[in-house]
Amino acid sequence: MSETTFGLPDFAAITPEGSAAQIREAIAAHTAVIATIAAQDAPPTVANTLLPFEQGAIALRQPAQIAWTFIESVGGPQWDEVDTQITPLLASNEDDVYLNVSLYHRFEELASHELDPQTAWCLSEHLKEFRAHGAHLAAAQQARLRELSSRMAELSSTIGQMIVKAAQNGAVPLTEEEVAGLDASERAGLAANAAANLERAGGTPYLLNLTLPSQQLLSSSFTNPAVRKRIFEASIARGDGHDPATDPRALITELVRLRAEQADLMGFPNYAELIASQSTAGSSSAVDELLGAMVAPTQKNVEREATQLAEFYGHAPFTRSDWLFAQESLRASRFSMDSSELSSYLELTNVVENGVFFAAKQLYGLDFVARPDVAGYAPDGRVWEVREEDGRPLGLFLGDYYAREGKRGGAWMHDLSLRSAHGSEFTVVLNNLNVTKPREGDPTLLTWDQVSTCFHEFGHALHAFLTDVQWPSTAGSNVPRDFVEYPSQVNEMWAVHPQVLDHYALHWQTGDPMPVRLRTALSESEGFAEGFNTSEILQAVLLDQAWHRIGAAGDVPAPGSVATFEEETLRRAGIYSQWIPPRYRSGYFNHIFSSGYAAGYYSYLWSEALDADTVDWFNTEGSRGADGGLNREAGQKMRECVLSRGNSRDPLEGFGELRGRSVDTRALLRRRRLI
Numbered sequence: 001m002s003e004t005t006f007g008l009p010d011f012a013a014i015t016p017e018g019s020a021a022q023i024r025e026a027i028a029a030h031t032a033v034i035a036t037i038a039a040q041d042a043p044p045t046v047a048n049t050l051l052p053f054e055q056g057a058i059a060l061r062q063p064a065q066i067a068w069t070f071i072e073s074v075g076g077p078q079w080d081e082v083d084t085q086i087t088p089l090l091a092s093n094e095d096d097v098y099l100n101v102s103l104y105h106r107f108e109e110l111a112s113h114e115l116d117p118q119t120a121w122c123l124s125e126h127l128k129e130f131r132a133h134g135a136h137l138a139a140a141q142q143a144r145l146r147e148l149s150s151r152m153a154e155l156s157s158t159i160g161q162m163i164v165k166a167a168q169n170g171a172v173p174l175t176e177e178e179v180a181g182l183d184a185s186e187r188a189g190l191a192a193n194a195a196a197n198l199e200r201a202g203g204t205p206y207l208l209n210l211t212l213p214s215q216q217l218l219s220s221s222f223t224n225p226a227v228r229k230r231i232f233e234a235s236i237a238r239g240d241g242h243d244p245a246t247d248p249r250a251l252i253t254e255l256v257r258l259r260a261e262q263a264d265l266m267g268f269p270n271y272a273e274l275i276a277s278q279s280t281a282g283s284s285s286a287v288d289e290l291l292g293a294m295v296a297p298t299q300k301n302v303e304r305e306a307t308q309l310a311e312f313y314g315h316a317p318f319t320r321s322d323w324l325f326a327q328e329s330l331r332a333s334r335f336s337m338d339s340s341e342l343s344s345y346l347e348l349t350n351v352v353e354n355g356v357f358f359a360a361k362q363l364y365g366l367d368f369v370a371r372p373d374v375a376g377y378a379p380d381g382r383v384w385e386v387r388e389e390d391g392r393p394l395g396l397f398l399g400d401y402y403a404r405e406g407k408r409g410g411a412w413m414h415d416l417s418l419r420s421a422h423g424s425e426f427t428v429v430l431n432n433l434n435v436t437k438p439r440e441g442d443p444t445l446l447t448w449d450q451v452s453t454c455f456h457e458f459g460h461a462l463h464a465f466l467t468d469v470q471w472p473s474t475a476g477s478n479v480p481r482d483f484v485e486y487p488s489q490v491n492e493m494w495a496v497h498p499q500v501l502d503h504y505a506l507h508w509q510t511g512d513p514m515p516v517r518l519r520t521a522l523s524e525s526e527g528f529a530e531g532f533n534t535s536e537i538l539q540a541v542l543l544d545q546a547w548h549r550i551g552a553a554g555d556v557p558a559p560g561s562v563a564t565f566e567e568e569t570l571r572r573a574g575i576y577s578q579w580i581p582p583r584y585r586s587g588y589f590n591h592i593f594s595s596g597y598a599a600g601y602y603s604y605l606w607s608e609a610l611d612a613d614t615v616d617w618f619n620t621e622g623s624r625g626a627d628g629g630l631n632r633e634a635g636q637k638m639r640e641c642v643l644s645r646g647n648s649r650d651p652l653e654g655f656g657e658l659r660g661r662s663v664d665t666r667a668l669l670r671r672r673r674l675i
């Protein structure tokens with residue numbers, strides 16, 4: 001481990017087999033550490049219980065995080081195989097730790113001691129985890145919980161595979177005439193897809209793959225309404241039973257029933273209450289309060305937008321499958337924004353170094369030094385050293401911006417280590433995006449959405465770099481799910497800040513600043529289509545809540561009644577729309593049935609409420625003159641209250657300190673044009 005590379009591993013020396021073997025050894029070592037802590041005769045102290053527990057966890061986390069880097073960012077069959085091997089091992093290791101009753105009792109006893117606030121909070125978080133695994137229950141109940149957790153894992157993974165398959169089976173084949181409206185590169189993408197999937201394309205030259213959400217963004221380009229209708233229908237029919245091979249409804253209803261039983265065993269009326277109790281929301285009623293305020297104004301906005309769009313669309317009939325097409329045509333005409341002109345001012349390196357890093361320098365005093373001498377895991381990745389204002393190094397930032405075969409889709413942050421007093425000395429963080437790599441010699445020009453994503457993911461990175469806590473498990477973004485998107489969403493605000501824009505939005509060839517016309521369009525188009533955006537997400541959130549508020553003795557709908565359950569739920573909640581389907585319908589709601597967001601999809605709106613209120617703070621109290629909060633004092637306060645604290649205390653306390661009160665959700669309602 002060399003000092004200059006902050007513990008970065010020698011990526012070139014890592015193989016899938018080696019990595020899997022290392023994790024197996026680390027699990028064995030961890031099991032031994034846990035056994036030793038639990039078997040002690042001496043009464044529990046921080047030194048003989050919490051400290052070795054935390055350090056044992058890091059020793060296992062290190063090789064696991066390296067493996068996840070390869071599994072997610074490199075991928076391929078060999079790393080998929082490592083994933084398949086290690087996921088159940090790590091899960092059952094976690095069960096073994098948090099169902100270890102003598103360990104649980106040591107933690108309980110230790111928590112009753114006089115302790116400093118950070119240590120007391122850390123212990124209470126571990127105790128929450130023990131109880132979430134059922135350590136406090138009788139042996140028979142624990143056995144049932146283990147059974148439930150293994151069956152639920154099985155169901156989730158099968159549902160996830162079905163959802164992937166449904167997107168493939170639902171792919172829409174298209175003829176030459178039917179792709180009218182697409183540009184050359186969009187056509188090339190669909191043609192390549194058809195060539196790679198001859199059977200599904202069925203002899204047609206183009207094949208459109210479905211993406212996860214109900215709305216298929218590309219369908220806004222097709223000029224033929226019949227084609228848009230086919231794509232829309234194929235998308236929302238996924239998992240509805242018309243294709244038995246991808247019908248997850250029986251599995252979904254079983255999963256919902258088991259989750260209700262799990263909640264019941266833990267003493268909660270339903271699964272949504274269980275999840276809320278583990279989050280900053282605390283209870284379902286707090287979640288309801290936020291959602292309830294959004295429903296009626298969202299419906300009103302949807303109706304208004306429907307009228308505008310039907311009018312703009314001009315020719316009858318205007319149907320729900322024309323919505324996206326009309327909306328995007330209206331956006332382009334109203335704000336005269338040419339996306340390729342905009343992109344010529346959004347070159348990747350400029351955006352990152354002169355935009356994202358520049359804002360972090362103005363706010364937090366951070367410096368970034370390129371380290372081309374440090375090798376990442378991918379040839380086109382980039383590495384920077386991150387330093388405090390006084391020159392003290394905080395760690396390394398790895399930017400992996402390009403799409404590659406095998407790399408997971410979307411954008412995300414990942415850490416290899418997080419600083420803490422009792423753990424690592426440095427933070428090492430990755431940001432992943434999936435920007436298409438240009439031809440050799442061409443510039444990498446981003447879309448506006450990708451620019452926001454760069455700022456967003458770096459907000460997660462700031463949470464990791466600025467962390468200043470005692471205990472490793474409380475560092476950085478190890479916060480509840482409904483808090484974790486808060487710092488990252490706030491960081492998006494700097495992408496549009498005039499001074500930051502001036503600094504990075506320069507034409508890639510001429511270096512000219514972005515014309516006022518485009519800058520105005522960018523700020524004026526904020527808030528456009530908020531009725532649509534909010535309705536989609538709110539419907540999905542309420543659907544998620546409805547599934548998980550069915551108690552153990554409640555009626556889970558029969559598989560054949562899933563569609564009825566959806567419609568009745570949305571109508572009862574007052575959010576049903578004849579125009580807009582939920583962002584995900586139950587049959588392809590991967591977040592809640594296969595990927596950890598069960599009863600937690602509300603987190604996005606919850607974090608956004610904190611975010612919108614904080615953006616208001618930067619723009620008012622945080623401002624010096626007309627700088628909109630882009631100054632060291634405001635940054636320092638955000639850092640002290642929120643970014644440095646991780647989960648070393650109730651995360652909402654930091655927000656309270658910053659704002660001087662609890663969250664005012666009206667900021668979110670204003671942003672989403674709901675008041």
Ligand SMILES: [Zn+2]
Pocket residue numbers: 456457460485488
């Ligand atoms: Zn995020």
